[in-house]
Amino acid sequence: MKSKFPGYFKLTDKEINELWKNALFTLDANILLNLYRYSDETREEFLKILNKLKKRIWIPHQSAQEFFNNRLGVISQQEKSYEETISSLKLIEKEFHNSRQHPFLSDKLLKKFTSLNEEICKQLEENKGFHNNRITEDDILAKIESLFDKKVGNEFTEEELQEICTEGELRFNNKVPPGYKDSSKNDGTTLNSRKFGDFIVWKQIIQKSKDLKQGVILLTDDRKEDWWVRFKGKTISPRPELIKEFQLEAEQSFHMYQSDRFLEFARDFLNEKVDEKAIEEIRELRRLDERRRIMHLRKEEEFMKYRQVRESLMKERISLDEELNYLHERKSHLKNSIDEQYLILDNSDPAEFDERQLSRLKHELKMFESKSDEIRMRLMSLKEREHKERIIRNKTMHNNLYS
Numbered sequence: 001m002k003s004k005f006p007g008y009f010k011l012t013d014k015e016i017n018e019l020w021k022n023a024l025f026t027l028d029a030n031i032l033l034n035l036y037r038y039s040d041e042t043r044e045e046f047l048k049i050l051n052k053l054k055k056r057i058w059i060p061h062q063s064a065q066e067f068f069n070n071r072l073g074v075i076s077q078q079e080k081s082y083e084e085t086i087s088s089l090k091l092i093e094k095e096f097h098n099s100r101q102h103p104f105l106s107d108k109l110l111k112k113f114t115s116l117n118e119e120i121c122k123q124l125e126e127n128k129g130f131h132n133n134r135i136t137e138d139d140i141l142a143k144i145e146s147l148f149d150k151k152v153g154n155e156f157t158e159e160e161l162q163e164i165c166t167e168g169e170l171r172f173n174n175k176v177p178p179g180y181k182d183s184s185k186n187d188g189t190t191l192n193s194r195k196f197g198d199f200i201v202w203k204q205i206i207q208k209s210k211d212l213k214q215g216v217i218l219l220t221d222d223r224k225e226d227w228w229v230r231f232k233g234k235t236i237s238p239r240p241e242l243i244k245e246f247q248l249e250a251e252q253s254f255h256m257y258q259s260d261r262f263l264e265f266a267r268d269f270l271n272e273k274v275d276e277k278a279i280e281e282i283r284e285l286r287r288l289d290e291r292r293r294i295m296h297l298r299k300e301e302e303f304m305k306y307r308q309v310r311e312s313l314m315k316e317r318i319s320l321d322e323e324l325n326y327l328h329e330r331k332s333h334l335k336n337s338i339d340e341q342y343l344i345l346d347n348s349d350p351a352e353f354d355e356r357q358l359s360r361l362k363h364e365l366k367m368f369e370s371k372s373d374e375i376r377m378r379l380m381s382l383k384e385r386e387h388k389e390r391i392i393r394n395k396t397m398h399n400n401l402y403s
Contacts, residue, residue: 005240005244006240006243006244006247007237007238007239007240007241007242007243007244008240010237011255015253016255016265016269017269018215018253019215019217019253019255020217020265020269020270022214022215023056023214023215023216023217023253023255024056024057024058024208024209024212024214024215024216024217025050025053025056025057025058025216025217025219026057026058026059026060026063026205026208026216026217026218026219027057027058027059027063027218027219027220028063028201028218028219028220028221028222029063029064029065029066029067029070030220030221030222031219031220031221031259032059032063032067032144033067033070033071033074034221034259034282034285035047035140035144036071036074036075036078036134036140037074037078037285038278038281038282038285039281041275041277041278042275042277042278042281042282043140045263045274045275045278046259046263046278047143047147048272049262049263049266049270049272049274050147051147052266052270052272053266053270054147057147057148057151058148058151058152058153058208059148059151059152059153060153060200060201060204060205060208061152061153061154061155061156061204062197062200062201062204063201064148064152064153065155066197071141072135075132075134075135079128079132082124082125082127082128083128085124086121086124086125086128089117089120089121089124090117090121092117093113093114093117096110096113097110097114153204153208156200156203156204161200164196164199164200164203165196167199168195168196168199171199175226176241177226177227177239177241177242178198178199178201178202178226178227178239178242179195179196179197179198179199179202179226180226181224181225181226182194182195182196182197182198182226183195185197198222198226198227202242205218206245206246206249206250209246209250209252209254210249210250210251210252213251213252214252215252215253215254215255216246216250216252216253216254216255217254217255217256217257218254218255218256218257219256219257219258219259219262220256220258221258221259221286223235223258223286223289223290226239227239227242227256228256235258238254238255238256242254242256258286259282259286260279260282260283260286263278263279263282264279302393303393306389306392306393309389310386310389313382313385313386313389316382317379317382317386320375320378320379320382321379323375324372324375324376324379327368327371327372327375328372330364330368331365331368331369331372334361334364334365334368335365337361338358338361338362338365341354341357341358341361342358
C-alpha cells in the first residue's frame, strides 16, 4: 500500500536518517526573510545550522528573486513594529500619569516606571535605527550572500515559464498543489510570476533533484494548505500529492520542515547544540503570524458582509428612487388632467365636463401621493440603515485590528 500511497505514511527513522545524511536542503524565500524578524541570538543559531549544512544547501532562482523583491518591505515592517511598540509604551505611561483614571500607581512607583519606560523606549529607538540602516548597509544580507555563494539555481527561460504558467492554470483550476492558494495574486505582468511563484519554485526544486539525482528537504515557513496537510489548526505533514509527484518526476525522496522543526531535527541529526529559546521564539513568531492571518481573514469576511449589505441597500434605494420618479411623473400628469377638467368647468361648458372623470383623477392622485409618502419613508429608513451599517463596519474593523 505504501508504494501506491507514499505521501500518506510517516517516514521511518531510517528514511529520515538517510535524507539528513544525503539530501539537498533547499530554502523558500520566507526562511531568509524571517531572518530579519528574529532576534540577533536566534538568527545566529539558525545561520550556525545552515553553515553546518553549507555543502548541501541551495536556493531556487524564484525563491532568491522573491527574497530580493520583499527584503525592503520586511525591513520596513520591522521598523513599523518598533514604532508601534514605542507608541504603545508611551500611551500606557500617559494613562498612568492621569491621576483621575484607574488603575492608579503610587508616585514612587510611577517614577520608577517612567524612568524604566524611557530607558526601554530609548533602546527601542536605537534598535529601530540600527535595523533601518540595513536598507543600505545590510549585515544580514552579507551573511546570506556568503552562505549561498554559487548556490542559487538558474532562471527558467521565457518559453519554459510560459509552459509552466499554462500548466499552472490547469492545476490551480483543479486545486492541485502547490500554489493554488495564490491564484488571486497578480503582479501586472504577462506571465504573472507572483501568482505562479510557488509552482515555479516547485518545478525548479524537482529539476534540481533530477539533475543531482538527490533527495530534497525543503525548508519553508509557508503554512498554507496547498503545501501542508492541516487538521484542527495543526500542521501534520507535507501534502501527499507533493510527495507522490516528486517521486514520480525526480525518482527521489522529498520532505519538508518549518523553521522550528528544522532546528529540532538538526539538533538530533547533526549532534549540534541549539538554544531552546531560539526554537520557542520562532514558534511564537509563527503564532503571531497565525493570529494576524486569522485577523486578516476576519476583516475580509466582515468587509464582504458589509459590501453585500451595502450593495443590497443600494439596489433597493435605486429601485425606490426610480419608483418615486415614476410616481412623480404620474402625479404631474394627473394634476394636469385635473386642471383641464377645472378649466372646462370654468369655461362654462358643462357638456364637456366629466364629474366622474374628475373624481377618478383625484382618487388616483391621492393614491399616488400616499404611495410617494410611503416610498419617501422607506428611503429615510434605508439611509438610517446605511448609516448604522457604516458605524458597525467601522467599529468591527477597528476592533479586529487589536483583537
